[in-house]
Amino acid sequence: MTNYTTLDNAQALEYVKTQTQLFSDDANLTCYEFGDGNLNLVFRVADQHHNSVILKQALPYARCVGESWPLTLDRARIEASVLIKHGTICPDTTVKVLHQNNELAVTILEDLGHMQILRSELCEGRKFDHLASNIANYLAHTSFFSSDFYLDAQEKKALVQEFTNPELCAITEDLFFDDPYRVCSRNNFAHGLSEQVTKLHHNNALKLAVAKLKSKFLSAPQALLHGDIHTGSIFVDDKHAKVIDPEFGFFGPIGFDLGSFIGNLLLNYCAQNARAKSLPQRRDIHAYLLKCIQTCTSEFEQIWLTLAQTHTKDLSFQTKGYAEYFVKQVLRDAFGFCGTELIRRTIGLAHVADIDGIEDEHARLNVQSQALQLGEQLILQAPHCKSKEDLSQLLLSLLL
Numbered sequence: 224m225t226n227y228t229t230l231d232n233a234q235a236l237e238y239v240k241t242q243t244q245l246f247s248d249d250a251n252l253t254c255y256e257f258g259d260g261n262l263n264l265v266f267r268v269a270d271q272h273h274n275s276v277i278l279k280q281a282l283p284y285a286r287c288v289g290e291s292w293p294l295t296l297d298r299a300r301i302e303a304s305v306l307i308k309h310g311t312i313c314p315d316t317t318v319k320v321l322h323q324n325n326e327l328a329v330t331i332l333e334d335l336g337h338m339q340i341l342r343s344e345l346c347e348g349r350k351f352d353h354l355a356s357n358i359a360n361y362l363a364h365t366s367f368f369s370s371d372f373y374l375d376a377q378e379k380k381a382l383v384q385e386f387t388n389p390e391l392c393a394i395t396e397d398l399f400f401d402d403p404y405r406v407c408s409r410n411n412f413a414h415g416l417s418e419q420v421t422k423l424h425h426n427n428a429l430k431l432a433v434a435k436l437k438s439k440f441l442s443a444p445q446a447l448l449h450g451d452i453h454t455g456s457i458f459v460d461d462k463h464a465k466v467i468d469p470e471f472g473f474f475g476p477i478g479f480d481l482g483s484f485i486g487n488l489l490l491n492y493c494a495q496n497a498r499a500k501s502l503p504q505r506r507d508i509h510a511y512l513l514k515c516i517q518t519c520t521s522e523f524e525q526i527w528l529t530l531a532q533t534h535t536k537d538l539s540f541q542t543k544g545y546a547e548y549f550v551k552q553v554l555r556d557a558f559g560f561c562g563t564e565l566i567r568r569t570i571g572l573a574h575v576a577d578i579d580g581i582e583d584e585h586a587r588l589n590v591q592s593q594a595l596q597l598g599e600q601l602i603l604q605a606p607h608c609k610s611k612e613d614l615s616q617l618l619l620s621l622l623l
């Protein structure tokens with residue numbers, strides 16, 4: 224029997240006051256709920272000196288759909304545990320967990336309210352020079368140190384079990400790899416895209432390539448992933464990037480995280496065709512996003528290879544050439560997964576504000592059409608690329 228109950232503002236405040244020692248006994252606390260994500264409640268609890276923390280509570284259903292879509296509370300345990308694991312490896316890039324209560328599905332986190340959500344910043348055309356390196360560093364380190372290159376096989380298998388996340392993975396399996404490629408009531412797109420979507424539904428080569436990506440997502444427990452690293456899951460300021468929200472975390476194919484991140488940069492790239500206020504501004508933000516993708520990809524590869532050279536414990540994986548072979552495949556996977564992110568965010572259930580926030584309907588349709596075409600071509604052509612240079616060339620050719 225569980226003691227789970229959904230908290231309101233007063234109960235969240237009371238919880239922080241009585242169940243934690245995050246504030247002094249005489250603190251005068253206030254609390255409000257401000258979550259706008261797809262799944263959870265998010266409260267800010269602050270004292271009279273503006274010290275604050277975030278209390279996040281998982282609901283027993285998906286908030287964006289309602290009680291008709293029940294969802295496991297275990298995602299709160301997974302999220303806090305991924306943050307703790309990733310935070311041990313990359314403390315500067317991971318939001319801190321201050322308190323965890325699995326029964327109530329409550330996690331208390333450091334408040335990043337002084338930082339900004341990356342998606343909103345990119346929508347405003349703002350640029351962050353450190354972003355690509357920070358995220359490449361986070362993705363390379365967290366994946367390497369949870370992979371078979373580094374972990375003992377027994378230890379790794381125990382972790383795979385601990386981070387088994389079937390319900391949240393099922394959402395990704397449906398929304399990324401199934402729904403967009405067939406008629407499905409969860410899909411959501413404007414009538415103006417119908418012709419393009421019907422063609423996509425009949426494109427067997429594309430569906431075959433997507434099936435291969437789905438198979439990899441289902442059966443390649445390469446490393447402990449974030450599982451949902453889009454630009455709404457990253458806080459930024461002038462120097463730092465901090466990752467939040469890994470409730471979709473599990474042991475999966477390393478390329479999935481890199482691909483999700485790049486996919487969201489490309490969704491913004493497409494959106495800038497309608498968002499940028501002038502041609503020079505558009506060129507400038509496009510050049511920035513492209514550079515970000517190239518830097519992130521090449522630094523990810525370089526860090527991974529250096530870690531593999533210096534820290535690989537597995538004897539077989541120390542064989543000359545194996546790490547290079549492995550990372551090349553990760554990059555190919557990443558660009559394929561990136562294509563699926565572009566497509567599912569355009570015609571599937573969960574869209575992005577970068578595109579949905581474009582007011583002019585005609586401009587929005589053009590952007591959506593570009594995102595769909597780009598996604599299709601990446602899925603189809605990435606598997607044939609032999610190196611990161613090939614992938615970069617492919618992207619350039621598709622964006623011309």
Ligand code: SR1
Pocket residue numbers: 261262285287394395398451573
């Ligand atoms: C029902 S959940 C829809 C989407 O929101 C999350 O952030 C994930 O991206 C998921 O696919």
Ligand code: MG
Pocket residue numbers: 260451456468
């Ligand atoms: Mg999320």
